[in-house]
Amino acid sequence: MPELAEVEYFRRQWDPGLGHRVVRVSLHARKRVFRGTNARALQRELTGTRLLSSAARGKRMLFRFSNDNWLGLHLGMTGRLEIASPNFHPQKHHHLVLFQPGRALVFRDSRQFGRVQFHHSTTAPGWWDETVPEIVSLQFTRAFLDRFLTRHSKAPIKAVLLMQSGFSGIGNWMADEILWRAKIFPARRAGELNENERARLFRAIRFVARRSLRIIGPDDLDLPRDWLIHQRWRAGGKCPRHGTILRRETIAGRTTAWCPKCQYPERSRGIPLRNL
């Protein structure tokens, strides 16, 4: 589930714990979500600290605790953050639980593509990369987009949109939504996009990011009815513009939905795609 707006939604789930002390830490130290992390050090150091603040950049979250402690979380495919009662009993998939006097802060992830990181230092951890511009920021410019498309000119635009080093927080559904809105066929090579297409792409990226962030919620129910997301997974899903049946195929290794009428596959010059 978690892409840009959903990550922001889950980050806020722990807000009730801000300013409060962690009295106990429960975790599944040997699980994959702790790969590369010293889970025991995390457990020892965080106990007794106070949750001070949190931030999200793209799909990543950083929680700051007193005594120079930092907790990084990535939700992967199935991760979520929840609030539970102080007497919460962690189950199989509750890999990290921070108990406070009034509540428990829960990180749950069944599939474990998510990740927990820990850092003890006066400064933010090295893995908290602030060099990639957030889409909803002044640093995300047409010039940045053009440079990125040029650098990855041979890759399908769908694959390029999924690169977190360029499009912080964009995942599979957002990429399809953006390309549909910009009327660009997902298998087009990034370097082949002309000026008009790049201008449409730039606007669509910012529009989808801004609108979804404004409407944030745990699922897609509240996004505008005329967005592609409501149609893209159902059999017989239709283009919200004119009702053409959407096509679905694996592009760039990911299931991709697009409208064969308004995303002009015939302009894709020799891309072998069956049944167009």
Next chain:
DNA sequence: ACCCCTGTTCGGCG
């Protein structure tokens, strides 16, 4: 039983 999956990383290859 079998196939699908809103993410990232790594090995192979050109």
Next chain:
DNA sequence: CCGCCGAACAGGGG
């Protein structure tokens, strides 16, 4: 060394 692609990861749900 760089960039692209497919597989692997783990488990739940249709």
